[in-house]
Amino acid sequence: MNALLLENQVCFAVHAASRALDGFYRRELAELGLTYPQYLVMLVLWEREPVTVKELGVALRLDSGTLSPLLKRLEAAGHVRRERSASDERSVVVRLTEGGAALRESALRVPEHVLEATGLRMSELADLHRTLGRMTQSLTEAT
Structure with a gap:
């Protein structure tokens, strides 16, 4: 086996599968009005809301710089709301809106x-x- 052939690379097989999966999800999620990263956020919220931004970041392996614009767009779409934690002003809690919760059925x-x-x-x-x-x-x- 030639270790340097592209077709023998696990990284490329995973990359190609990921791109194909991304394309499929893009089409599926367009009907819900969500991008793939937004869908991932919604999955976490449907599973265990409310969650802090920090908890979302850990669950999704994303930093707050990536999460903040995602949450801002989800909030603008009426799916989530962000609020300061009553117990810790430094912490932001994310909750589903009624519309965000209802979107679960379509998903x-x-x-x-x-x-x-x-x-x-x-x-x-x-x-x-x-x-x-x-x-x-x-x-x-x-x-």
Whole structure:
């Protein structure tokens, strides 16, 4: 095996798959009026709101400089509201609006459409998810 062939590079396989997935999500999420990063924020909020900006950053592996404009656009769209924490003025809490909570129902179809589009069985997708999680953890620890 030639270690320097592009087709043999794991990084390129992950990159190509990521680009294909991004394109698919872009189309799916356009119907919801969300970008992919906004969708990720909404997923966290649908799971466990209210959350602080710091908690969102940890969950999504994003810094506040990236999160702030995302949250500003989600707030302008009427999906979230930001407010200072009553217990800690330095902390900003993010909550869903009624519209943001209602958007969850429309988003329920997205994972199903992704599964169909991948051509994988649910068990294969679960295996891939576990493998990528292990790889991410190992690479994070290595850097």
